[in-house]
Amino acid sequence: MQLLAAVLRQGSVSDLITDRVNREKGYVVITMRRYPRFVRRELRDEYLSTMSPDSKLHESWLSAKRRHHDHNGAFSRVHYENRFTVSPEGWADLERLCRLAKRKTVYLVCQCRVGDRCHREMLLMLAREIFNTPAEEPKNDYPDFKKRIPGFRRSISRQLPRSA
Numbered sequence: 218m219q220l221l222a223a224v225l226r227q228g229s230v231s232d233l234i235t236d237r238v239n240r241e242k243g244y245v246v247i248t249m250r251r252y253p254r255f256v257r258r259e260l261r262d263e264y265l266s267t268m269s270p271d272s273k274l275h276e277s278w279l280s281a282k283r284r285h286h287d288h289n290g291a292f293s294r295v296h297y298e299n300r301f302t303v304s305p306e307g308w309a310d311l312e313r314l315c316r317l318a319k320r321k322t323v324y325l326v327c328q329c330r331v332g333d334r335c336h337r338e339m340l341l342m343l344a345r346e347i348f349n350t351p352a353e354e355p356k357n358d359y360p361d362f363k364k365r366i367p368g369f370r371r372s373i374s375r376q377l378p379r380s381a
């Protein structure tokens with residue numbers, strides 16, 4: 218039976234620390250390039266670096282953000298939507314979490330505040346478009362990333378061959 222509440226959602230590290238998101242409300246997955254400071258392991262079910270931006274993209278975004286004190290502006294400055302990709306291991310993890318999200322709520326957690334631009338929103342788009350998973354609507358638009366989804370779909374069907 219599919220529960221109505223089962224869905225892929227997003228949350229922030231601050232949601233975790235203040236208990237707005239917790240392991241009773243859903244399966245908590247931290248998806249970040251590096252493990253966040255001050256987050257006790259009991260607060261999360263999994264930490265994954267596989268679905269986060271590669272180090273080069275992460276570092277260039279971080280330095281643009283610091284230089285201009287502009288979280289969201291740094292996304293366009295470094296052409297994030299055109300550069301963000303998911304590793305082969307990341308696709309396998311995302312598919313696994315999408316399967317889980319059909320049975321229970323799964324939270325994708327990153328440092329970014331909910332409402333800010335974040336790679337986890339692009340993961341929500343991939344979950345909806347590629348794995349037909351009930352996923353929360355992103356709070357921002359990612360038009361350039363959206364254009365790349367058909368290409369991802371083609372390369373995924375080669376990587377993860379499934380019988381009909």
Ligand SMILES: [Zn+2]
Binds near residue numbers: 328329334336337
């Ligand atoms: Zn983020």
